Amino acid sequence: QSSTKNKTQSITVAEISQRIEHHLKFTLDEQINVDQKPAYWRATSLALNDIIVEKLQNTKARQQQSEVKSVNYLSLEYLMGRLLSNNLHNLGLYTNTEKALKTMGFELADLCEQGADLALGNGGLGRLAACFLDSLATLDYSAMGYGVHYQHGLFKQSFADGQQIETPDMWREFGSPWEICRPESSQTIPLYGHIEEVAQANGTIKSVWHAGKTLKGVPWDVPIVGYNSDTVNALRLWECRADNAFDWDTFNHGDYLQAHQQQVAAETVSKVLYPNDEHEAGKELRFVQQYFFCACSVQDIIARFENQYGALAEQSHWQTFCEKVAIQLNDTHPTIAILELMRTLIDNHNVDWDNAWAICQKVFAYTNHTLLPEALEKWSVALFQRVLPRHLSILYRINEAFLNDDVNALWPNNDDMRARLSLIEEGHEPKVRMAHLCVVTAHRVNGVAQIHSDLVKQDLFPEFDQLWPTKLTNVTNGITPRRWLKACNPLLANLLDSTINADWAKDLNRLSELKHLADNADFQQQFMAIKQQNKIALTKEIKKLTGITVSPDAIFDVQIKRLHEYKRQHLNLLHIISLYRQLLANPELDMQPRVFIFGAKAAPGYKLAKEIIYATNKVAEKINNDIRIQDKLKVVFLPNYRVSLAEKIIPAADVSEQISTAGKEASGTGNMKLALNGAVTIGTLDGANIEIAEEVGDDNIFIFGLTVDEVKALDAQDYNSYQYYQNNAEIRACLDWLDTDYFTPGNPGELSSIKESFLAGGDPYKVLADFQSYADAQLALDKAYRNPSQWAKMAILNTALMGKFNSDRSIEDYVQNIWHLTVSK
Ligand code: 26V
Numbered sequence: 118q119s120s121t122k123n124k125t126q127s128i129t130v131a132e133i134s135q136r137i138e139h140h141l142k143f144t145l146d147e148q149i150n151v152d153q154k155p156a157y158w159r160a161t162s163l164a165l166n167d168i169i170v171e172k173l174q175n176t177k178a179r180q181q182q183s184e185v186k187s188v189n190y191l192s193l194e195y196l197m198g199r200l201l202s203n204n205l206h207n208l209g210l211y212t213n214t215e216k217a218l219k220t221m222g223f224e225l226a227d228l229c230e231q232g233a234d235l236a237l238g239n240g241g242l243g244r245l246a247a248c249f250l251d252s253l254a255t256l257d258y259s260a261m262g263y264g265v266h267y268q269h270g271l272f273k274q275s276f277a278d279g280q281q282i283e284t285p286d287m288w289r290e291f292g293s294p295w296e297i298c299r300p301e302s303s304q305t306i307p308l309y310g311h312i313e314e315v316a317q318a319n320g321t322i323k324s325v326w327h328a329g330k331t332l333k334g335v336p337w338d339v340p341i342v343g344y345n346s347d348t349v350n351a352l353r354l355w356e357c358r359a360d361n362a363f364d365w366d367t368f369n370h371g372d373y374l375q376a377h378q379q380q381v382a383a384e385t386v387s388k389v390l391y392p393n394d395e396h397e398a399g400k401e402l403r404f405v406q407q408y409f410f411c412a413c414s415v416q417d418i419i420a421r422f423e424n425q426y427g428a429l430a431e432q433s434h435w436q437t438f439c440e441k442v443a444i445q446l447n448d449t450h451p452t453i454a455i456l457e458l459m460r461t462l463i464d465n466h467n468v469d470w471d472n473a474w475a476i477c478q479k480v481f482a483y484t485n486h487t488l489l490p491e492a493l494e495k496w497s498v499a500l501f502q503r504v505l506p507r508h509l510s511i512l513y514r515i516n517e518a519f520l521n522d523d524v525n526a527l528w529p530n531n532d533d534m535r536a537r538l539s540l541i542e543e544g545h546e547p548k549v550r551m552a553h554l555c556v557v558t559a560h561r562v563n564g565v566a567q568i569h570s571d572l573v574k575q576d577l578f579p580e581f582d583q584l585w586p587t588k589l590t591n592v593t594n595g596i597t598p599r600r601w602l603k604a605c606n607p608l609l610a611n612l613l614d615s616t617i618n619a620d621w622a623k624d625l626n627r628l629s630e631l632k633h634l635a636d637n638a639d640f641q642q643q644f645m646a647i648k649q650q651n652k653i654a655l656t657k658e659i660k661k662l663t664g665i666t667v668s669p670d671a672i673f674d675v676q677i678k679r680l681h682e683y684k685r686q687h688l689n690l691l692h693i694i695s696l697y698r699q700l701l702a703n704p705e706l707d708m709q710p711r712v713f714i715f716g717a718k719a720a721p722g723y724k725l726a727k728e729i730i731y732a733t734n735k736v737a738e739k740i741n742n743d744i745r746i747q748d749k750l751k752v753v754f755l756p757n758y759r760v761s762l763a764e765k766i767i768p769a770a771d772v773s774e775q776i777s778t779a780g781k782e783a784s785g786t787g788n789m790k791l792a793l794n795g796a797v798t799i800g801t802l803d804g805a806n807i808e809i810a811e812e813v814g815d816d817n818i819f820i821f822g823l824t825v826d827e828v829k830a831l832d833a834q835d836y837n838s839y840q841y842y843q844n845n846a847e848i849r850a851c852l853d854w855l856d857t858d859y860f861t862p863g864n865p866g867e868l869s870s871i872k873e874s875f876l877a878g879g880d881p882y883k884v885l886a887d888f889q890s891y892a893d894a895q896l897a898l899d900k901a902y903r904n905p906s907q908w909a910k911m912a913i914l915n916t917a918l919m920g921k922f923n924s925d926r927s928i929e930d931y932v933q934n935i936w937h938l939t940v941s942k
Pocket of ligand 1: 239240241242243245391393394395396397448486487492565594782783784785786804
């Protein structure tokens with residue numbers, strides 16, 4: 118089969134116009150010349166989707182024919198962002214489409230703004246999944262992303278008097294041009310009910326599960342377009358509906374309204390994305406959501422396999438299954454897929470226990486994304502028993518074999534070890550430890566940055582590492598340079614195109630050629646002129662979104678990520694308050710003007726996180742309107758931070774704030790995006806910051822604060838935050854200021870909870886311990902910025918040395934070490 122990538126790239130401007138006009142006229146029933154951006158956005162997207170669907174079909178045929186192994190990426194979250202501009206770039210159709218639209222009187226960049234973000238995720242974990250899908254298609258691997266078709270993605274954020282307000286995300290209000298519904302691949306999912314032990318003719322006993330209820334899963338496919346490649350894969354999102362067959366009875370018995378109630382109840386399962394990155398212990402709906410998703414995906418994986426290779430009941434096909442199917446669990450959220458595959462193989466396909474277990478061990482791998490104890494999932498045994506009785510009995514048997522064989526072999530008759538490693542946490546309310554099930558089953562378990570993977574081994578699962586010394590491994594995260602440079606920063610992309618004689622967006626290591634230009638005055642000037650233009654563009658956006666006027670000559674200092682104590686937005690805030698104090702004391706203070714830019718959503722139930730947003734907004738209000746400091750300081754909290762807003766902020770950033778407590782941020786990926794776009798990092802030795810520092814060298818990053826070992830040592834000797842409050846006059850003055858009504862006129866005490874979290878609250882994330890070191894690093898940074906050629910050199914080297922953090926490299930690591938795929942093109 119000949120390559121299709123060049124074929125797509127040769128689609129002419131005239132042909133694109135024609136395709137757009139076709140959809141305007143026949144799909145949307147619009148006048149050709151209608152002055153309506155939404156209509157043109159939709160028509161352009163539909164026209165592009167036609168081209169994409171053809172490639173999708175070709176890809177499927179090619180992958181089937183070559184019988185390559187396929188990876189199934191199971192994730193409850195995907196933060197896809199907008200699709201139009203990215204798909205155009207990946208197909209090489211951006212320029213021609215831009216020209217076509219121009220003849221129709223529209224700016225393509227303008228139209229792209231019309232699309233809603235697909236915000237089916239919370240943060241890093243969901244965006245990582247989206248980057249991985251991009252890389253898999255770009256590298257011509259066969260991959261299926263599985264996810265949930267949430268009716269509402271992550272909530273929309275606005276501020277009312279500085280306080281976060283949440284409203285529902287309506288990404289599909291009028292339908293999405295990118296989805297294809299596939300009713301023929303619907304699934305029926307059993308749950309609740311009881312188990313009957315049925316004696317078999319051969320004397321054995323078979324467990325038969327009589328479900329109390331069934332749900333229907335309807336798949337929607339979003340095509341995933343590779344960059345300059347032959348491949349279009351799919352992201353398959355499951356929507357939950359009531360199972361009509363099941364409800365037929367209720368309808369027949371005349372209870373028409375009751376039957377509709379069941380529809381509504383079923384639809385809640387995929388209604389909304391859970392907005393916490395914390396474990397929702399005991400929330401039955403969340404548990405059902407996870408199971409529904411896992412069952413649909415596993416059934417679909419099996420159906421696709423059988424469709425290609427024949428019935429799994431044939432023993433000869435079990436081996437083939439392991440050779441053709443890999444399943445990656447994105448955190449523990451899809452863990453039930455393990456039990457569902459076991460159940461299906463044993464109960465429905467007559468596979469015996471040992472073979473079913475061997476298959477699961479070969480097929481599954483698990484990625485850990487956090488060490489924070491509150492995010493580690495545990496589900497009560499009672500809930501498990503009620504919703505999934507058959508799955509629980511399988512889990513018990515896995516546990517028995519694990520404890521009696523594996524654990525007992527290494528630690529004979531050791532009850533303490535059995536209790537520590539058991540899949541069940543005993544106690545007042547016994548719980549299933551989801552991560553333990555993942556580790557026991559998976560053939561590989563990976564962390565997402567080297568330090569994180571080391572800590573997974575040393576602190577989280579040391580006994581598992583002893584049991585299986587090759588199981589725990591590392592795959593450092595990455596980001597796709599297509600969305601995070603080529604598409605979002607066209608000015609810099611053009612400069613790179615004309616400087617580097619290669620497709621750097623595919624081979625990001627080629628950016629290292631810029632090293633030789635880092636000292637070149639002419640190149641520095643070009644590079645910084647682009648940064649300046651991007652800053653001017655962001656200045657306008659800031660004005661539009663907040664009404665605040667900022668100067669592009671100031672340092673643009675950016676912290677964009679979910680709001681969490683461990684990420685320490687409040688350390689940033691404390692330093693801002695300190696700078697403000699210094700400026701009031703000495704208005705002539707010699708410093709480069711600085712704009713601190715925040716973007717962050719707080720989980721709706723996370724009280725202190727919301728108070729930090731409120732405090733930042735209140736401090737911003739005061740500072741931004743204080744003429745005494747002569748615009749040397751501005752603070753901007755941009756509302757509704759999301760992928761499409763990140764795409765505007767990142768190209769304009771001078772400074773990247775990556776200031777989590779060492780040992781708490783598994784990797785971070787915003788750190789990579791910002792550095793790639795020429796921002797210099799101020800950060801702790803945490804997550805991927807460590808590897809970024811290794812790549813750019815100590816001269817091109819501002820590292821401060823406690824190391825992981827120092828944090829541990831402080832904890833061991835009982836960290837006392839009061840000591841810093843008492844001994845550091847600056848800290849004391851800033852914290853005491855929060856108790857007054859200076860920032861909240863007439864309402865003293867409104868910001869005191871933040872001070873209290875540092876003192877009475879014990880400062881769990883060591884903000885006070887790191888404050889001075891952070892302030893010192895900020896001072897050094899300010900000095901460096903005021904030497905323009907030194908700063909330009911640092912910025913260029915950051916862009917030049919980010920090759921390692923291409924998500925293509927991450928995917929190749931997974932392929933080599935975990936999935937063992939071969940390309941199909
Ligand atoms: C946890 C939970 C718990 C149950 C309810 C829903 C929910 C949703 C998200 C999470 C996520 C916790 C893990 C996470 O997002 N980790 C982040 O993963 C990034 C990609 O590997 C990594 O860069 C970040 O450092 C890490 O915090």
